[in-house]
Amino acid sequence: MAALQRESLTDEQFMQLLHFFQVFSNESRLRLIGHLANGDKSVGELARLLDLKEPTVSHHLAELKGLGLVSVRAEGTMRIYxxxxxxxxTISKDIFARPNLAALVPKSDLTDEERVLRTWVKDGRIVEIPAQEKKKQILLRWLARQIDPARRWTEREFSEWLAQFNEDYAFLRRYLVDxxxxxxxxxxxxxxxxxDPVV
Known part of the structure; x- marks a missing residue:
């Protein structure tokens, strides 16, 4: 399995990761790995150790082989795993590295501005003025884009216009000027x- 360190996982990488966890969620496969960790064995030997039928053991071995964890060689008429x-x-390091686990959650396609506007603007009104300066600046740029650049306003007119966006029109007016x-x-x-506030 190739290293997965990237901002988000492709569908193929996600399915590969899912397959890894599916393979290791089975008790018999975990016990089988334990026996192979103690030495190479045939299907018959593993079947006796695990108290399973040989076709079942072969199925488990095929799953592990699919992940590249198990190899097989011929010894006479027997196949030794x-x-x-x-x-x-290597696989464990790739999968359990923190960036790769974090990549299981896809990052939003929204920009910072879109996230802020979705959170703080409802029905064309600023529902609350955030404390964080970066978010405040995004809201101010959005508000400034609503202003007709050709118009001249008296303070009263401008305050009344701003009041439709938030009741704290005095703060908005001052902040736009500052x-x-x-x-x-x-x-x-x-x-x-x-x-020009266009971004």
Whole structure:
């Protein structure tokens, strides 16, 4: 199994990982691995040790062989199975490495801006102003995009317009000015063209 260290798993890698856990979730296969860890054995020997029928043992061995954990060689008329302990160690390191376990959960395709807007804007209103500056800036950029750059506003007009987005219109007005999205002179507000909020 190739190393899985990446941001997210492909469908093929995920199925490979799922197969690994399915193989190791079986008690008989775990006991079979234990016996092979003590030395190479034939199907007949493993069947006696596990108290299983030979076809059942052959099925378990095929599952382990599919993962590359078991190899087989011919000795006369018998087939002797060998546990590749090094392969087991490599697979375990790949699978249980923290980045690979984290990759089991696919990352959202949403951008930071989309995540913030989905969380903090409902029906066109800012439901709450977040404390984190990065999120606050995303909301401010979104709000600034709603402002007509050709319009000039009195403070009262601009406050009334902002109130439709959040009741704390005074904070929004001040924050837009302080961050350069709006300019103010003689009580008149306008969006600054040099601070285009399009991102």
């Amino acid at each position: 060998h546990l590749d302990a090094k392969a087991l160690e 961050n350069g999205y709006m300019a103010r002179e003689n009580g008149i507000y306008w969006r600054t063209p040099e601070s």
